[in-house]
Amino acid sequence: MKSEHLFLPPKKQAVFKAVIAFLDKGLAPDSLKVSEIAAEAGIGKGTVYEYFSSKEEIITQTLVYELEMTAEEIQVMIQSAGSFEEVIRKLLDWIEENYERKTSFMRLLQLMERMDELPESIRRELKRQGHSPCDINHYLLRLAKRxxxxxxxxxxxxxxxxxxxxxxxxxxYLSYLNFPDGYGRMERESAKDYVWESIRAICGKKP
Structure with a gap:
């Protein structure tokens, strides 16, 4: 089955990609301007408003779009894995490989316990659209069931x-990637081993 994102209007996809490009550069969501987004997307500002009613709607729809695209990528990765341990290790490898990009998946992971860092206007728009950074729980529940x-x-x-x-x-593990020196210069593979052992110790079957 093809992703529904393949059928989005090209100009709407261009807007999403423009916002993601700005966020990948480390710009704060509430600092973006619709005129800048339109210029990056290669379309007029008026055209942007044919698809979105506000900047907040642009940002939140982009976050959800990127999260869902990432989830599809991760789902393919999970399906190709055998054991649950292999799933977790592949996910840790993926996080490491994509760490510098700061994708929405990782942005939302880091925001799960720090919702106050998400601008209030964006939080209101997420709620209005029926979404939340905690949507990521849906994917975590699927991992747990696996x-x-x-x-x-x-x-x-x-x-x-x-x-x-x-x-x-x-x-x-994200904390480790952010501050490796704070973990006694632990090697990355050792850190991944520790993460897996922590999951198994807390969640694994008891003898």
């Missing part, structure tokens, strides 16, 4: 608790 299906995670622990533990482990 771990139960492979019997590497305990079936006695609710999926919601497993998802929270997986999130904590992923955020820990």
């Amino acid at each position: 771990g139960q299906e492979t019997e590497e995670l305990s079936a006695d622990i609710p999926c919601s608790m497993l998802a929270s533990s997986i999130l904590a482990a992923l955020v820990m």
Whole structure:
């Protein structure tokens, strides 16, 4: 099945890609101007408003678009994995490879416990559209269920608790990538081993 994103109007896709390009450069979402977004997208400012009613709507739809595109990429990766451990290790590799890009997946991971860092106007628009940074829980719950299906995670622990533990482990690895010196100069592979062992110790089947 082809992604529904392939059928978006080209100009709307251009707007999404323009916003992502600005965010990848480290610009804050609320600092962007519609005129700048339009110029980066190669279309007129008036054309932008044919698809969006406000800057906040542009930003939030872009975040959701990028998150869903990333989720599709990760889903393909998960399906190609065998064990749940392999899934987690592939996900950690993916996070490392994409760390510099600061994709929405990782932006939202880091915002899960720091919602106050997301501009209020963007939070209101997310809520209006029926979305939230916590939408990422949906994907974490699917990961948790996968771990139960492979019997590497305990079936006695609710999926919601497993998802929270997986999130904590992923955020820990992001913290390591942000401040490697704070972890005693631990090598990246050792850090990944520690993340997996932490998940298994907390969420794994008990003897």
